[in-house]
Amino acid sequence: MERDGRVGGWTNMFGSLFRRNASQKLSALLLIFGFIWGLVLLRYTYQHPRHQNSAELHEQILELSKRYVRALAEENQNSVDGRHGASMAGYADLKRTIAILLDDILQRLGKLENKVDYMITSSLINNTNSTNSNPVSSASNKQMNVQELSALCGLTSIYGFPHCEGKIKWMNQMWKTEPCYSNYGVNGSVCSFIAYLSEVENFCPMLPVRISEIADNDALKPKAKVVTNMDGLLETLAAREELTWIKQRIERMKENWIADIKTLARKQNLENRPKKKILLHLGLLTKESGFKIVENVFKGGPLGELVQWSDLIASLYLLGHNVILSTSVNELKG
Numbered sequence: 001m002e003r004d005g006r007v008g009g010w011t012n013m014f015g016s017l018f019r020r021n022a023s024q025k026l027s028a029l030l031l032i033f034g035f036i037w038g039l040v041l042l043r044y045t046y047q048h049p050r051h052q053n054s055a056e057l058h059e060q061i062l063e064l065s066k067r068y069v070r071a072l073a074e075e076n077q078n079s080v081d082g083r084h085g086a087s088m089a090g091y092a093d094l095k096r097t098i099a100i101l102l103d104d105i106l107q108r109l110g111k112l113e114n115k116v117d118y119m120i121t122s123s124l125i126n127n128t129n130s131t132n133s134n135p136v137s138s139a140s141n142k143q144m145n146v147q148e149l150s151a152l153c154g155l156t157s158i159y160g161f162p163h164c165e166g167k168i169k170w171m172n173q174m175w176k177t178e179p180c181y182s183n184y185g186v187n188g189s190v191c192s193f194i195a196y197l198s199e200v201e202n203f204c205p206m207l208p209v210r211i212s213e214i215a216d217n218d219a220l221k222p223k224a225k226v227v228t229n230m231d232g233l234l235e236t237l238a239a240r241e242e243l244t245w246i247k248q249r250i251e252r253m254k255e256n257w258i259a260d261i262k263t264l265a266r267k268q269n270l271e272n273r274p275k276k277k278i279l280l281h282l283g284l285l286t287k288e289s290g291f292k293i294v295e296n297v298f299k300g301g302p303l304g305e306l307v308q309w310s311d312l313i314a315s316l317y318l319l320g321h322n323v324i325l326s327t328s329v330n331e332l333k334g
Helices: 002-020 022-047 054-078 087-132 138-153 164-174 179-183 190-199 208-220 231-238 241-252 254-267 304-318 329-333
Strands: 277-281 322-326
Touching: 138 190, 164 190, 190 208, 231 241, 231 304, 241 254, 241 304, 254 304, 277 304, 304 322
Parallel strands: 277 322
Antiparallel strands: none
16 A cells, blocks of 8 residues: 555656646757757768759758657647647747748758859869969969959059958859849959959958049039038928927027037038938838837837937038938838
8 A cells, every 4th residue: 555655646746747847848859859950961961962952952951840840739739738728829939930940041051052062163173273283482473463453453552451362262253152242243353353342341452443433423423511500401300290309309409519510510621521312211200110109209208219310310411411301111112
């Protein structure tokens, strides 16, 4: 009898722990499947790196994912009754999250595959060239590259830009991997590489011809002049009811703003600046955002966002730029 009582006590205790740790079981199951998934991916990566294409890897990942979600569903079905019924509410969200993560992983694998292919091809080409040519010193090789750049694009020196040569070589191999490069005018030529690396990024000196072109373009652009009267800005703000609080704050502080811009103009050279057209989209003020900041602005609502926007709008206007304001998605699209 005493032994049966002990056995019953242990059974009750383990049963209680089993019911209490259902969420821990689910976490452990997720961890185990994630670990197995990672091992399988590593196995395919190291054992079959050249015999599998992206489509096959895509199918393998989807199959593993289906098993993962199926096991998760079975686990939730076992715990749907009683106190664990609420766990199903989180299951749908978790399933959506998994789908998003899987899509992101597949996209990243596709990009990684392209980059690896470029690196393998480049490595094979470099090995072939090094086998068929005599070794040259790094100094003479660098001098030869500078001479080539001078002949092709008029760039006489890369002094002060130690990474320029390496970045040009990298661009030559990788510029097709991302569409943003072609959007900035990169077309596969060395000169387009240098133009991107000097104007969009800061790894190379600017080409002499581009310096002249940019200077000519800037000379034709209208110049921004310091503004010391805010009546035009206040009139624009007054026509927009949603910007009433911003107008009131700028109007209340306009004397301070005007005094500060005059002080800045005395301390710094604000002449010969191109006048820019600047679009400011006040996203949190839109109805689409759902924050209702405009509706509550005079009812104790948050004002920090409006303070920052008012300062930015006033600063750009006083510096002489053309400020365009948008407070709705339709207005932004238009």
